[in-house]
Structure formats: structure tokens, C-alpha cells
Amino acid sequence: MPVILGELNVLTTPLSLVRVSEIVCGCVVFSLVASGSESISSDDNFRVFCMFTWCFFFTMSLLILLVEFIQFQSLIPVSWKNLPVTVSALAGLMTLTASVSFPWFVVKENKDISAKMIMATIFSCLTFVFYTVETYLLKxxxxxxxxxxxxxPGLLKTFEVFGGCVIFVLASEQREGFAWWRTLVYCCCFLMSLSTIAVMLGDCAGRCLLPFDRILAAFSCLSVLLYTSAAVLCIYGYVQPKSKDLExxxxxxxxxxxxxxxxxxDLAFSIRLLCHRV
Known part of the structure; x- marks a missing residue:
């Protein structure tokens, strides 16, 4: 299928206008933060998380807009039915987290909060709104x-990956209690959810040796058991006298x-799907 250059009216659809707004707001956010970064601690994990979120999803939104304008979808080896909504949903969740964590964990430690940092937070919130609107339009x-x-179920997979990313940032400096087991749980469940999304984006579900719905059910069941143990250990961590950074x-x-x-x-959806296919 030949590559066809898109018409300008492609850029005037509601979905394209939302993406343009995401790109503009994202560019403004990381430009403001980068220009005022001298007043922020450079070794803060959440500053790195915020900058990565804004820059990465700005790039992804720009690429998706260009691909749809050029009508390049047929030459990209991914499922275009799944990629844009995955990016927008994950971007919305991570941008919301960045909008909250940037002023809470990063800016609050600085005595001199500039107007640039306030404007960056506002534009980050606007970026979250536009990503949410895009997800709604795609759904x-x-x-x-x-x-x-x-x-x-697909949006739940996106939320699970998002939760894993945030937990990695939060738990990166925790050493007390059974932190090693919780880290193992978070990594295993994150990889299972991420591999599921990768299979869907690669449109490879039909090539699995086992029925993919059973694999999903097994992943969900194992993840529930593992996360239950991690949740119990999180509560146990509050009674440890050596616990640091309770926030x-x-x-x-x-x-x-x-x-x-x-x-x-997610497990309930998987069981329901299996019951309907019996």
C-alpha cells in the first residue's frame, strides 16, 4: 500500500486538534522546567520522572500526529487500533502524576518558587486534560x-503498567523490611502487564502456543496473589522503627x-471471558 500524503483537513478533526494541543502544552511544560532547573535539585527521582513523562509523551504525540497525517500506518509493524489509545491513556495517567508530584515533591523543597514553575504546573494539568479527552475520543x-x-481490560493493563512505573520511583530508595520481596513482586507483575500490551500492539495474540485468554487469566491470578503479599508487607512497613520517609x-x-x-x-474480566467461551 503506497504512502499517501494527508490533506490539511486531517489536522482540523477534533482528535487532531486535541493532539496539537497536547504537543503545544507539553513543549511549554518541559521548556519552562528546563529553563528554571537551576533552582531544583537535580538528583530528585521525581524531577527525572516528570521530565521523562513530559518529553517522552510529547515525542509520542508528535509522531502519532505525523503518522496519521502522512497516512503511514500501513508501514508500521504495530496495531494502529491499539497504539494511540495506549499512549494517550498512559500519558494521561503519568501526566496527572507529574502534575501532582512536581509541585509536591520537587518544587516544595525550594524556598524561591518562580512563576515559571507555577506556569509549568498549570500547563502540565492542561496536558493531562487533553490526553484524557483524546482517550475518551478514541474509546x-x-x-x-x-x-x-x-x-x-486493555485500559486496566495500562493502569497496571502506570502503577508499576510510579511504584518504582517511590520505592527506589526503600530498604527496610521485606523491600526486596516487594520489588520482586512489582517487577514480575509489571513485566507481565507490559508483555501483554506488547503482544496486543504487535497483534501477536493469535500466534501464541496457548490460548491467549488463558494466559491472561493466569497472569491476572498470579498478579493478584503477588500484589496481595506486597500490600500486606506495605502495611507491615509502618510498624518498623527504621522506616524512613513515611510520606x-x-x-x-x-x-x-x-x-x-x-x-x-482484570482477573474478573478474564474469568468472565473464559466462562463465555466454554
Whole structure:
């Protein structure tokens, strides 16, 4: 199939206008933060997380907009029904986290908070709104235009990956208690969810040796068991006298329980799918 240059009216659709808004706001955010970075601690994990989020999803939104304008989808070896909604949903979640964590963990430690940092937070919140609107528009498309990642189980997979990313940042400096086991749990579950998304983006579900719905059910069941143990250990960590940085530990516990809920609902969807196919 030949590559066809798109017409200008492609850029005037509601979806394209939302993406242009994401790109503009994202560019403004990381430009403001980069220009005022001399007043922020450079070794803070959340500053790195925020900058990565803004820059990475700015790049992804720009690439998706260009691909759809040039109509280059047929030459890209990914499922275009699944890629845009995966990017927008993950971008919305991570941008929301960046919008909250930037002023909370990064800027609050600086005595001199400049107008640039305030404007960066505002534009980050606007970027989150635009990503949310894009996800809604993609999920509202006709059934033949939507893929697995636009369904409830697919969005849950995106949330699980997002939760894993945030937990890695929060738990990176924790050493007390059974931190090694919780880290192992987070890594295993993150990789299982990420591999599921990779299979869907590569449109490889039909090539698996085992029925893919059974693999999903097994992944969800194992993740629920593992996250249950991690949630118990998170609560146990509060009674440890050597616990440090209770603020981060609290956020890590909250995200752990949210991910446990996501995996539990995901397991319910998988069981329901298996029952319908029996």
C-alpha cells in the first residue's frame, strides 16, 4: 500500500486538534522546567520522572500526529487500533502524576518558587486534560476502529503498567523490611502487564502456543496473589522503627492497593471471558 500524503483537513478533526494541543502544552511544560532547573535539585527521582513523562509523551504525540497525517500506518509493524489509545491513556495517567508530584515533591523543597514553575504546573494539568479527552475520543470510536486496548481490560493493563512505573520511583530508595520481596513482586507483575500490551500492539495474540485468554487469566491470578503479599508487607512497613520517609511509603502503599484492585478487576474480566467461551 503506497504512502499517501494527508490533506490539511486531517489536522482540523477534533482528535487532531486535541493532539496539537497536547504537543503545544507539553513543549511549554518541559521548556519552562528546563529553563528554571537551576533552582531544583537535580538528583530528585521525581524531577527525572516528570521530565521523562513530559518529553517522552510529547515525542509520542508528535509522531502519532505525523503518522496519521502522512497516512503511514500501513508501514508500521504495530496495531494502529491499539497504539494511540495506549499512549494517550498512559500519558494521561503519568501526566496527572507529574502534575501532582512536581509541585509536591520537587518544587516544595525550594524556598524561591518562580512563576515559571507555577506556569509549568498549570500547563502540565492542561496536558493531562487533553490526553484524557483524546482517550475518551478514541474509546468512543466505532467498534471496528477500536482495539483491545480501548476496552476495559486493555485500559486496566495500562493502569497496571502506570502503577508499576510510579511504584518504582517511590520505592527506589526503600530498604527496610521485606523491600526486596516487594520489588520482586512489582517487577514480575509489571513485566507481565507490559508483555501483554506488547503482544496486543504487535497483534501477536493469535500466534501464541496457548490460548491467549488463558494466559491472561493466569497472569491476572498470579498478579493478584503477588500484589496481595506486597500490600500486606506495605502495611507491615509502618510498624518498623527504621522506616524512613513515611510520606513516600504512604504513596507507595496507596498505589500498591490501587494496582491490587486493578488486577482483581482484570482477573474478573478474564474469568468472565473464559466462562463465555466454554
Amino acid at each position: 468512543s470510536q466505532d467498534a471496528e476502529q477500536r482495539g483491545y486496548m480501548a476496552s476495559a 513516600r511509603h504512604l504513596f507507595c502503599t496507596v498505589i500498591t492497593f490501587l494496582n491490587l484492585l486493578a488486577y482483581s478487576v
